[in-house]
Amino acid sequence: MVDCDIHNHLTEDAVSKYLPKKWRDYDRQFGRRMTPGDFYPKATPMASRTDAWPPGGGPPGSDLAFLRKQLLDAWPIEVGILNTLISVRNQFRDYDAALATAANACQVAEWLAPEPRLRASLLVPYEDAALAVAEIRRHAGDRRFVQVLIPSRTSEPLGQRKYWPIFAAAAESGLPIGIHFGGWSGGHPISGAGWPTYYLEYHTGMIQTFQAHLISLVCEGVFEEFPGLKIVFIEGGLAWIAPLLWRLDRSWRQLKAENPNLRRAPSEYVRGHFWLTTQPIEEPPEPSQFAGMISGLGMDDRLLFSTDYPHWDFDNPDSALSSFPGPSLRQKVRRDNARALYRLD
């Protein structure tokens, strides 16, 4: 099987080793400004499974040996995709770019080289397209980086033109864009109606960033411009997609004159360009409702299993997949779709 969402934790110290002296000196003198903190008491410390703290110390996801034992060896995982969530949007752009470069070097040396089952998403300073493109070019051809990572809380909806050079570079390199929940928008609250009061609301409503990006990417005509571009929504779940497409298609039929970018119904772009990881898997009251949702979605070839290890909302490969109807679909979700998307041969 392939696990499409694993969070390796790169500690500040680990990354610092790969920073150029100039920025290490800067760190020593000024320290690193971090994006705003927790906002809420979360489910668990570091939003992690409470059994995921390495016995040898360090935060969950920081110890490769323990990650092997608790995840890679515990299930028959042939390939795991690392999405490290270290923020590369903290200070000013050059510093953020240097941090992304250092984090990527750290991933190569400390994760990808010692563990051949792992692949990684490439960190880029995504709010500055030119710097992001430079980072993509720097790693062009290194097949261990299988996609470009953009956190979902961006400053603008991702269809906006400022992000297009990143899409051009990714498409040119054959890399999907992986959009994972998180990041720092630089000011927008987590919802279109301000800040919620509780973590439960925050977590339940997290899909709204994905909804906004799906709509924006389609409506701005990104896929007309970049017919080869592939988008992976990571940690967004699945069940909300079909209802949004019903609404988007119906509205587009009526409003298409307003929007000259689109030549096809929005759902056709989504089914042609999007992949979805499964976690956190929705749990309807009746399992048959899950099967109905999957068939209504019509994206059997685009669903990618993910655990989200070591986070608290982890999905167990044994139980989370059982809600998918039929062994052949389970096989696709568990393995084949990811192998095809990320060219894992």
Next chain:
Amino acid sequence: MAKHIVSTVAEIPPGTRKLVEVAGRSIGVFNIGGEFFALRNRCPHQGAALCTGQLGSAVTSPGPGRYEVDRAGEILRCPWHGWEYDVRTGQSWFDPKGVRVKAYETAVAPGSALVPPATGLLPGPYVAETFAVSIEEDYVLVEV
């Protein structure tokens, strides 16, 4: 069903737990204020090792913004998705009738009752897989 000797009483002081292997099952044995409770170490949701989770209070509320805590240390939270279980019964908090983890009967017995001094042999209903039973100690039994 047999009673299994799983631990000495002294090994599980109040507020602590011990994970034991009984008849091929992983089981958590909890001491709450001197009483012993045993739960299957597997969450019925997605299968986490439930008995390794945090022990907390029963949190209730008479209304928004008001929090009441009671029964400290008697509610077990799954290490993954945080479902809560009553250690005394194995019932889940959110659906006590429908979702529960298997709870096993426990008992405490003095070693002298378990090891007839004359023979040094265990009497019929007790199974001690890993214990040399001594008459000076008290033992926790779990019925599986």
Next chain:
Amino acid sequence: MDSPGSQAIDCDVHAVLPSIEALLPFLPAYWREQIGQTGFKGPTGRWYPPGLPTSERPGLRPADGSPAASRVEHIQRDVLGQAPHPSHAILNCDCAVESLHNPDAASAVSGALNEWIAAAWLAADARLRASIVVPSQFPELAVQEINRRAGNPGFVQVLLPVRSEAPYGSRNFRPVFAAAARHGLPVALHYGGLPGNPPTPVGWPSFYLEEYAGMTGVFQTQLISIIAGGVFDEHPGLRLVLAEGGFAWLPAMLWRFDKNWKGLRREIPWVRRPPSDYVREHVRLTTAPADAPEDPAQFRDVVAQLGSDAMLLYASDYPHAHGDSASDAVWSGLSAELRGKIMSANARALYKL
């Protein structure tokens, strides 16, 4: 949709304010003079391109160029006089008073709007009912406005724009729900609003299509917030109406919400039942637009997954046209009994008509 059984009730009809001048007779002297001398046009700016095919059904605009749905005769002709010939229509006047930063102006304009609704609409046709417009951004003033209108039986609910600066389950909105509950009025969250913050968590979209389609995310935020905040625990009799927001998104959202509640409920221990239970008991949704699947079997599934026959309320959304062309066919796939509830009985019970 036809209406088996008793007469239909149309739960979302728009009363459109033609211009701020219509409010002058209802405004205090200070505000009449201010408006006259400053050129203040009120909050009725163009918040979507007026020529959009969704804004007004073709052929509705009166010969004098005034907006459709701006006079009671329009509604008598186009809504009450047309199939399914509703016995009552609920007027929602979405005027964006929430965009006014001056609390006194927001309060004065809200008050005048309600006076105008009472005089020009409710008094003119006994079949009409209306929602109370409130300055939702100033909860204390909103409460005062609710208290002022609650004595008029023509006002049957409190209207809040679905977009807001903070979600409505937040503590500071609590007095608004308390006032509605005290007067036995449902609260309706209606599509739109101009609170100033962007309608998405990642900033401003470019096209109306984006904003329109994405608005379900804002409905989701509000519903999650109101339940998590314990509004229904404080007010067990309160009902919430989600108007012009579709309903097909609801089951999938509840799968996620219920799942999270099981593991995180200690954070909101006053919520003692799964969120979907609260939704079935307290929440109603209007049918236009449905934004539901066009396949009749899938459509029936979505309606069944709502989990209660009491939740849907027929609405025409006049004069808007969200073009649910396929929906007559799919609606007729529901049982006559359920259609009767949707067209009439659910609204009769909710608004005590």
